[in-house]
Amino acid sequence: MSIIKTLINMGPSVMMPIIFFILAIVFGVKIGKAFKAGMLVGIGFVGINLVIGLLLGSLGPAAQAMVKRFGLSLTVVDPGWPVGSTIGWGSPIVPIVVFGALLINLILLIFNLTKTVNIDIFNYWHFLLTGGVVYAVTNNVAIASAGSLIHFLVTLFIADRTAPRIQKSFNLKGVSFAHATSAIYVPIGIVVNWIIEKIPGLRDIDANPDKITKKFGIMGEPLTLGTMLGIVLGILAGWSITDILTLAIKVAAVMVLLPAMINVLVEGLITVRDAAEVSLKKKFPDREFYIGLDTALLVGDPAVLASGLLLIPASLLLAIILPGNKLLPFVDLASLVFLVPMVAPYCKNNVVRIFISGLVIMTLILYAGTDISPYYTKAAKIANVTLPSGVSSSTSMAGIVGGATTPLGWLIIKLSMLFS
Template identity: 65%
Template sequence: MEIINWVIDLGPSVMMPIIFLILALCFRIRLGRAFKAAMLVGIGFMGINLIITLLLESMGPAAEAMVKRFDLQLTVIDPGWPVAAAIGWGTPIVPFAVISIILVNIILLVFNITKTVNIDIFNFWIFMITGALVYSITGSISIAVVASLLHFIVVLIIGDVTAPRIQSDYNLKGISFPHGTTAVFVPFGIAINWIIERIPGLRKVEADPESITKKFGILGEPLTLGAIIGALLGILAGFNISSVLTLAVTVAAVMVLLPKMVDVLVEGLSIIREAAESFLKRKFPDREFYIAMDTALLIGHPAVLATGLLMIPSTLLLAIILPGNRLLPFTDLASLSFLFAMCAPYLKQNMVRLYITGLVIMTMVLYIGTDIATAFTEAANLANVTLPDNISDTTELANLVGGASTPLGWLLIKIASFFG
């Protein structure tokens, strides 16, 4: 556990360069070039994290202000994905789950059942939060580890299947995204797109960034969309004119800068991918391999990011009008883009289709969060996590962006509960 915690505490910005430097040297890249590639990956991750943090820190007060302004009285609070990650990494299942996930990945690679080498260790918490809730219900480490593994295997398959389409749309060769949250919603995105294609009128609406820019010129560019959406969110939050303008510029900056940081990371990845492809082709001429990455690389697309921001007030409205919902969206509101980033290629990067998909996804997430609140709260107590200052220790908890809040995580938790 001490070794695992030390590695996790490094964070992806430090952990990833170390991993990629080792990979680069294994693939016979010269030390100097290997160092450059690894550092570009690290710098890219650092830049992405800085910009996402800027977005979260800007949108957090706006989301909190909206909650207070509309006087939402719901009994289950969303403490955010950092708390969920702390739960995932803080339960007794961790050493068994981490070792099992790595071994299963190796076995599946050896037997050519998967193409993905999952080095996205930091995000293993997404599988383990499912296991943590199972553990809180059953008290069984073995059942909890099995639940985490099943979540991992299903998502790994989705990562393999979706990789070609996502690589093509995002120009990310040799990369897959077996993300324990995002990947689970891809089948729903595909199904919604299938339905939209059969609705006259709606299927003809062109709302991808290129079409919007072509129709509206500067008004359709990402920086303008960001400024408009940021200003609207500031107005909904009841901010003064100075704060509204600041939020508008901040969101516009995120829309412009995030894709550029992704480009830096991809430059480093490309060096290693090309060497890996050449090396592995010699060893395994009939095999293709993918390197697993965080979906943070995908949310920089203007359609995904803009739709994610529009989903903030929409999710609050859903929380109010959905009968039986008890979950108050809060800390994770600024992270909603992660939920449908992998759906975007299957929805033609169309913001109208993404928005409809987002509404369906958030409806599921709110009801799932309401249902698992008791187990989530117990898991938080078992992991002894520290809650944000504005959340009481006696409040029931459930977050929006995490493995347990997905239909797959919920199903595994429900099945495991029969053994509790």
């Protein structure tokens, strides 16, 4: 457990190169090539984190300015994913769940019940968070651990089923995404897309960025789209013209730089993936394996980024108009892009369809967060979290990103109340 915690504290930029270097050696890659592959993965993650940090650092103040400008004062506040991560990794179920998840993944691989080798250990906090809230409800380690592992199992199943479609859509061979937040929303995207196909007019709107670029040239380019979205968000925040233009340039930069950083990471990934494919095919000729990774690799897609940016003001509007909602999207408004990447291929990478799916997702999150906020707040106190500025320790909390407020996480938490 000490080794795992040390790796987690290093973050994915250090943890992933080590894991990929070891995997490369295991699969017969020469040390020099294995070192380069691991370092490229690490450099890619550094680049991705820098660009996402630029995105969050730019959009966070804009989103919070919107909250203040519109005078929103709901009684449950979103404290951000760092608080959710601390709850997950700070709960007493961590040793059981971490080793249990690794063991379950191994057993399922041995018996050919999964294709995903989930090495995205950093994001275990998503389903650990569900277990952490269950522990706050039940004060029972066994029940909380079981809830967390059920969340993990369902996510692994979705990762297997979605991998072929996602690989084709994002041009990423041999990977899957057992992301316990993003994966759970795939069925919503499927249902929303099916409904849209039945609606004349709406189904005919083709808002695929690639097709928009071909049709409108520079006006359809991701950098232009990012500029326009940045301007709109800056205006909604009530900023000065200087701040609006600065935000516009930064959002445009993210739209251009993020795919480039992902390409660096993929270059290292390809070396390990190809070696793994050759090695595993010799031992298991009739089987296929996927490397389970973070959905950070998917958020650079223009359709995903555009939809995530549009969801920021839309989520604030939903928080105001939904009857019975008490949850105020706050710290994680800039992270909404992580809710929709796995939905995109099932919505034909159509910004309109992804955005509508995002509205449904946010509606469910707001009601789930409102409902479980007392237990989420208790879980935060158990984990002794450090709250971000603007979030009072006396305020009720519920995160909009993380496993607890997904439909599955909410269901597991509600069922656990039968044992409290």
